[in-house]
Amino acid sequence: MTATQYSLVGDIGGTNARLALVERGSVRPHAIKVLSCGDYNNLDGAVRDYLARVGVAGVGEACLAVASPMRGTQVRMTNNHWRFDTEEVRQQFGWSAFKVINDFTAMALGVPHVADGQLVHVCGGPGDSRRPRLVMGPGTGLGVSGLVPIRQGWVPLMTEGGHVDFAPTDDTEMAVLRILKARFGRVSVERILCGQGLLNLYQAHAEIQGVPAPLDAPEKITSAALNNTDALACHTLRHFCELLGRVAGNAVLTLGSTGGVFLCGGILPRFLDFFLESPFRNGFEDKGRMRPLLEFTPVYVVTEPYTGLLGAAEALGNPEV
Numbered sequence: 001m002t003a004t005q006y007s008l009v010g011d012i013g014g015t016n017a018r019l020a021l022v023e024r025g026s027v028r029p030h031a032i033k034v035l036s037c038g039d040y041n042n043l044d045g046a047v048r049d050y051l052a053r054v055g056v057a058g059v060g061e062a063c064l065a066v067a068s069p070m071r072g073t074q075v076r077m078t079n080n081h082w083r084f085d086t087e088e089v090r091q092q093f094g095w096s097a098f099k100v101i102n103d104f105t106a107m108a109l110g111v112p113h114v115a116d117g118q119l120v121h122v123c124g125g126p127g128d129s130r131r132p133r134l135v136m137g138p139g140t141g142l143g144v145s146g147l148v149p150i151r152q153g154w155v156p157l158m159t160e161g162g163h164v165d166f167a168p169t170d171d172t173e174m175a176v177l178r179i180l181k182a183r184f185g186r187v188s189v190e191r192i193l194c195g196q197g198l199l200n201l202y203q204a205h206a207e208i209q210g211v212p213a214p215l216d217a218p219e220k221i222t223s224a225a226l227n228n229t230d231a232l233a234c235h236t237l238r239h240f241c242e243l244l245g246r247v248a249g250n251a252v253l254t255l256g257s258t259g260g261v262f263l264c265g266g267i268l269p270r271f272l273d274f275f276l277e278s279p280f281r282n283g284f285e286d287k288g289r290m291r292p293l294l295e296f297t298p299v300y301v302v303t304e305p306y307t308g309l310l311g312a313a314e315a316l317g318n319p320e321v
Contacts, residue, residue: 005023005060006021006023006059007023007063008020008061009022009029009063009313010062010312011106011309013067014078014079015079015080016037017034017035017037021054024060027313029306029310029313033050037077037082040082043084044084044089044092044093047093058093060095061096061316062097063098063312063313064100065100065311066100067079073086073087075100079140086098086100097316099316101312102158103308105145105315106311107265108135109321111135111302111311112147113310113314114310115304119262120303121298122263122280122299122301123281123284124294125296127258127297128259129149131149131258132259133262134146134251135147135262135264136247136264138268141190141194143265144159144251145159147259153318153320154318162194163188163190164247165186165188166189176201176205179204179208183200189243198218198237198240199221202215205232213232222270222271225274226274237271239279241274242278242280245285246284246286248261249287252297253293253294258293263301
C-alpha cells in the first residue's frame, strides 16, 4: 500500500498524543500508538517518530484533534509546550490536507461510529434518531458538543457549554455556590463537573459540614468513595453525578437533543457501577413539566477509549468540519 492510501489521525491532549493510521474511506484506526508529549520538542518530532515506529514513510493527509484554541493557522497547546503552524507542518510533510479540530468536536464526530458494545445504557427511552444528539463529558474540563443530523451525515456543534452558570436548586447548593464564588468569582458548571471540579465540590461540602477534607486529589476522592472509606467522598461523588445529570438534562432542553445523550471521556468509566446507581437519573429527569421529554431521551456512557480518533478520521471526509 502506498503512503497516499493512508491518512494520519490524532487526539492530542496535555500529556499524551494518540496517533493512528486510517485507510482511505475508512474511520477505523490502525497501528494506534500513545506517545508522551513530554518526550518531544514539538508535533513534528512526534509525527516522525510515530511513522518510523509503524514503518510508514509518509501519509497523504492528516487530521488532529487538539485540546487547545486555534488562531488562524497557529496552534498553542493549552497544557503542554507544543506550538505549531498548521500550514508549515502540512508543507513539511507534504500532506495534501491538514485539519486541526477541537478535541470535543472530534469526540462528537466519533460517537456515531462507536460500536453498540461500547455504549452502556444509563436511562431513558428510545429517543428520536432524527433529532440532534448531545455529546458531553467531564475530564480536564467539561466538554459539551452536539451533532445535528443532515441527509448524509452529521454537523458537529462547537460549543462552550461547560462554561454556563452553575444554577443551584436547594440550600446546600446555594452554600456550594457561595463558597466557590468566594474562590473564583463567577462559578461555571465546569468548576464542579471536571476532575479539579470534583475536588472543589469535596472541599465545599467539607466546609458546609464543618468536617476535615483530607483528600487532595480527584482520584483519591473517587477511590475513597468506591471503597466506602470516606463518607464525605461518597457524598461528594454522588452529588457530582446528580449535578452532571441536571446539566445534561438542561442541555437536552436547550438543544432539543432527543436523539440521545452520549457521555464521553475517561472519568465516568472508572466508576461506572457507582455512576449507574447514583442520582444521575433523578437529576437528568427532574424537569417538571418536561419530565416526559427527558424520560424519552436515552443516555449512554461511551466506553470506547479512542472515540476521538474515530472522530478525527470522520472529520477528514466531512465537509462540514
